[in-house]
Amino acid sequence: MPTIRELSRKARRRIVLIPALSLALVFVVGISFWAYGERIEQEFHQTQSQLLANQLRQRIESWVDDRVLIIENLAAQWPADGSSPEHGPQQGFADEVLSGSTGFRALNWIDPHGTIRIVNPLESNRQALGKNLLIHPE
16 A cells, blocks of 8 residues: 555646646647648638639630630631732721720731731821831841
């Protein structure tokens, strides 16, 4: 049988050990909850970033596709023989494109030899008329 002195020593150890272990357990549980919350927040931000990137990609693709469609429509109106359309329906369509679509500052009609034949708007692009895009001065 243990003596009273030994019992009091064991009792003292328990008095110190139980709160220390309880504090350590609370600390570990708290850190675990914090780490879990951080991981959830990181996953949320990653998902949100991916969604925003996909939306941006779709908007840019749509924007580019719209401009390509407009250019294809303009090209389809060009005379098949490559002659200059001068002031046919293409000019009116070009005016509509420039006034109603963002992303176009000017539209130029270039003949098969690389020479700019028609510019729209004329006022700010008059200096480009007659220039050949295939010839680059040094």
